[in-house]
Amino acid sequence: xxxxxxxxxxxxxxxxxxxxxxxxxxxxxxxxxxxxxxxxxxxxxxxxxxxxxxxxxxxxxxxxxxxxxxxxxxxxxxxxxxxxxxxxxxxxxxxxxxxxxxxxxxxxxxxxxxxxxxxxxxxxxxxxxxxxxxxxxxxxxxxxxxxxxxxxxxxxxxxxxxxxxxxxxxxxxxxxxxxxxxxxxxxxxxxxxxxxxxxxxxxxxxxxxxxxxxxxxxxxxxxxxxxxxxxxxxxxxxxxxxxxxxxxxxxxxxxxxxxxxxxxxxxxxxxxxxxxxxxxxxxxxxxxxxxxxxxxxxxxxxxxxxxxxxxxxxxxxxxxxxxxxxxxxxxxxxxxxxxxxxxxxxxxxxxxxxxxxxxxxxxxxxxxxxxxxxxxxxxxxxxxxxxxxxxxxxxxxxxxxxxxxxxxxxxxxxxxxxxxxxxxxxxxxxxxxxxxxxxxxxxxxxxxxxxxxxxxxxx
Numbered sequence: 001x002x003x004x005x006x007x008x009x010x011x012x013x014x015x016x017x018x019x020x021x022x023x024x025x026x027x028x029x030x031x032x033x034x035x036x037x038x039x040x041x042x043x044x045x046x047x048x049x050x051x052x053x054x055x056x057x058x059x060x061x062x063x064x065x066x067x068x069x070x071x072x073x074x075x076x077x078x079x080x081x082x083x084x085x086x087x088x089x090x091x092x093x094x095x096x097x098x099x100x101x102x103x104x105x106x107x108x109x110x111x112x113x114x115x116x117x118x119x120x121x122x123x124x125x126x127x128x129x130x131x132x133x134x135x136x137x138x139x140x141x142x143x144x145x146x147x148x149x150x151x152x153x154x155x156x157x158x159x160x161x162x163x164x165x166x167x168x169x170x171x172x173x174x175x176x177x178x179x180x181x182x183x184x185x186x187x188x189x190x191x192x193x194x195x196x197x198x199x200x201x202x203x204x205x206x207x208x209x210x211x212x213x214x215x216x217x218x219x220x221x222x223x224x225x226x227x228x229x230x231x232x233x234x235x236x237x238x239x240x241x242x243x244x245x246x247x248x249x250x251x252x253x254x255x256x257x258x259x260x261x262x263x264x265x266x267x268x269x270x271x272x273x274x275x276x277x278x279x280x281x282x283x284x285x286x287x288x289x290x291x292x293x294x295x296x297x298x299x300x301x302x303x304x305x306x307x308x309x310x311x312x313x314x315x316x317x318x319x320x321x322x323x324x325x326x327x328x329x330x331x332x333x334x335x336x337x338x339x340x341x342x343x344x345x346x347x348x349x350x351x352x353x354x355x356x357x358x359x360x361x362x363x364x365x366x367x368x369x370x371x372x373x374x375x376x377x378x379x380x381x382x383x384x385x386x387x388x389x390x391x392x393x394x395x396x397x398x399x400x401x402x403x404x405x406x407x408x409x410x411x412x413x414x415x416x417x418x419x420x421x422x423x424x425x426x427x428x429x430x431x432x433x434x435x436x437x438x439x440x441x442x443x444x445x446x447x448x449x450x451x452x453x454x455x456x457x458x459x
Contacts, residue, residue, distance in 0.1 A: 032073060033213075034165065035071075036071075037068045038068075038155060040152065045059075046058065047124075048122055048124060051227035055133065057141075059231060062122075062233045065123055065124075067159055070163065071164045072308050073167075075106075078108070082116065084118065085116070086234045087119075088117060090116075090408060091126065091149070091407065094115075094149060095113075102157055106164065116257040118235070119221060119261075120237060121221075121223050122232060172306075173202070173205075175296045175303070176198055176397060177292040177296050179197060179218060181266055182219060182267070183265055185263055185264065185265040189421070189422045201216050212249075213252060214244060214252075216240065216255070216257070217257050218261070219261035221265050222236060223265055224236050224270070225279070228272065228278075229278050236281075236282045236286050242286065243283075243286045244293055254293075258404050260403045262411055263417065312453040313366075314364050316445050316448070317362070318360050318445060320359065320360075323358065329344075329347040330343075330347060339430050342431065360434075362409065362446065362449075365406065368454075374454065376399065376401045377402045379408070380407065387401040390450070411432075413425045413443075414443045418437065418440060
């Protein structure tokens with residue numbers, strides 16, 4: 001008993017000393033945090049996803065793609081794990097298979113695992129939107145997609161277990177900066193388009209105060225590289241991770257999650273006259289992120305987090321406005337290009353069983369870190385209005401919103417954007433094989449779902 005007491009006393013003294021040195025004041029309780037990473041770059045050249053005009057496999061690997069895990073907790077209190085993947089999106093079936101595997105291994109609850117995609121447009125197709133291309137995928141390409149997706153599940157499960165095995169007492173805190181390269185891409189429809197330039201950062205340090213990891217959130221599409229750069233690349237997200245890690249102590253890890261950036265593009269981007277400039281743009285945008293994180297790390301403006309997150313999850317039904325007309329689909333399927341591929345797939349599905357969903361089950365997840373922070377996870381391509389509304393209603397400094405999390409069903413428009421129309425409201429549904437735009441209750445349905453699982457202190 002004396003030995004246990006002495007260990008606790010030493011940990012508390014180290015924590016207090018580390019926080020005193022960095023200006024935190026009162027030290028929070030240390031949390032057990034583990035970290036791990038694994039390369040997920042395809043071993044075989046495949047078609048990159050995100051741009052419909054790509055019709056051949058990638059030509060080179062400019063950056064390796066990574067999956068990274070941060071695990072909170074221990075065997076007694078259970079684990080909470082966030083995984084980031086350098087992919088366009090993460091299909092729900094993969095998230096669920098990883099959850100099932102980890103449930104068998106360590107009994108993790110579904111609400112305590114989240115997988116967040118970077119939305120890079122220079123990563124492999126894994127079944128998110130197979131009809132997105134102008135040229136249909138051939139059988140060999142479909143086989144490669146299937147093999148990659150099948151291999152991803154055990155790889156992510158093992159990654160999570162590695163993070164758990166590496167867990168040690170750590171100090172957790174968060175701060176917020178700002179970076180300005182995201183721009184609203186809908187200004188032709190609404191000149192008063194809004195942005196969210198905030199840069200929430202979570203810092204994990206050892207008991208001496210040395211940084212072990214940072215987790216960063218920014219609301220922007222990863223589209224700096226255009227389709228003419230047919231190379232595997234993490235886009236600005238990959239550059240940000242590389243440059244943050246160069247600035248951190250050896251072995252420290254940087255992770256990036258994307259906020260509600262479905263209607264936000266990086267700027268500058270996609271130089272069609274000189275595509276190699278895209279690589280320069282991405283590097284500069286990554287540097288902006290890395291420099292801002294480095295600035296924050298040199299300040300005392302950090303709030304300690306002293307409790308494990310409490311995870312909650314809920315599915316809400318989102319309804320489509322109309323069902324497709326088979327005759328119109330047939331007419332479009334006789335043409336060529338992306339919409340023809342979509343129409344043919346949807347028509348075939350209707351001919352086999354008539355099984356066209358009128359609704360989707362949309363996953364919402366909340367991690368409550370206590371009075372200092374609540375993290376909200378939203379699936380798919382969520383427009384910025386949701387984050388701005390949540391921050392206004394719940395508090396700018398306490399709310400952290402991650403999109404592209406746990407599933408990739410389609411774009412998630414707000415009511416404002418739904419009424420304005422355009423790509424994010426309606427035409428983007430084609431690539432996701434959805435029958436139509438959503439009904440106008442989409443925003444309130446999602447917001448009500450979020451509020452129903454938020455901690456009482458946030459409402």
